[in-house]
Amino acid sequence: MATHFDLTDMQLMVNIGASLSLTRAAEKSHLSAPAASMRIKNLEDYFRTPLLYRTNQGVTLTRSGEELMRHARILIAQVEQLHGDMQEFARGVKGRLRVLGNTTAMMEVMPNILSRFLASHPDVDLELRESGSQAIARAVADGAADLGIVAGCPPAENLRYLPCRDDRLVLIVPSGHVLEGRDAVAFAETLAFDYVGLSEWSAIHAFLVRAAAEAGRPFRFRAEMGNFDAVCRMIEATVGIGVIPDSVARRLVPTMRITAIALTDSWALRRLHVCVRDFDALPLFARELVDMFAAEAHVGKEDALTTGTAPP
Secondary structure, X not given: OOXXXXXXXXXXXXXXXXXXXXXXXXXXXOOOHHHHHHHHHHHXXXXXXXXXXEEOOEEXXXXXXXXXXXXXXXXXXXXXXXXXXXXXXXOOOOEEEEEEEOHHXXXXXXXXXXXXXXXXXXXXXXXXXXXXXXXXXXXXXXOOOXXXXXXXXXXXXXXXXXXXXXXXXXXXXXXXXOOOOOOEEOHHHHOOOOEEXXXXXXXHHHHHHHHHHHHOOOOOEEEEEOOHHHHHHHHHOOOOEEEEEHHHHHHHHHHOOEEEEEEOOHHHEEEEEEEEXXXXXXXXXXXXXXXXXXXXXXXXXXXXXXXXXXXX
16 A cells, blocks of 8 residues: 655654644644645545644644554654664664675684674674575575675676685594595595584585585485584594594694595685675675685785686
8 A cells, every 4th residue: 555644744743742733833844834734634534534633722633643643753763763773884883794604614714703703893793604605605696695605716696706715625534444544535435434424404514415426426424413523523433434624623633533634636625715796885894804704815805806716
């Protein structure tokens, strides 16, 4: 249904309720008395109910007029709040960001950076979700997310990528495993063994399942855990082997009876990127977060911006 009133009408109702005089309310609303009277008549026609009692001493509100005045006050307060919030958005000090990340980014990159970012931006809220790199790129390109952290540079239109951090995937085996003495191994060779990995909600889970399917070999997760630490503890207990980021392995291998082995597959070598649609169009606080991620690679955004291409 079309709306036949505006904020001027609402302010007029509030002013009438405060002054109980159509003339004084018109003056306060910067309207002529005839214009104010016509606005009230239009409101009464629209709502099909009288809003004012008119007497020689002035006007009073009917019950429907009082109810409309109550709603008018709420609407005006909300508009004033909206105006204030929009000013803060324009200054880049208040807002909400939708951030997506792959498994490595969520567990190894984001916690420290987001902790520092949120501490310095108390009026910014984050909507944070994990997904696969291809899905993240599509979401950012489609406007479903503001920025994402992905492996490589998944092809997508109208996206820009900034290097964030280099990493690789490595194989983890328990001490004494038949593969322990190998310097490097192809992923396809490992598929004869049971695997321990992250739960199926993780992006890396889907990635490994897809890699096994492309190798044409059967693949089974014997145990699925909630984080990389738990995965490595299960591997240490000889439940299976697993694939994790090298950054995680460097942290956990020295304290556990497990060994990291390089994977020879090209997809094991990867660079994490921040992807955005238009860096300059982001609010100030979002650009600051992007810069924090890009600082992980120690590069400036002017030199780092590239278009989407096949993963390196």
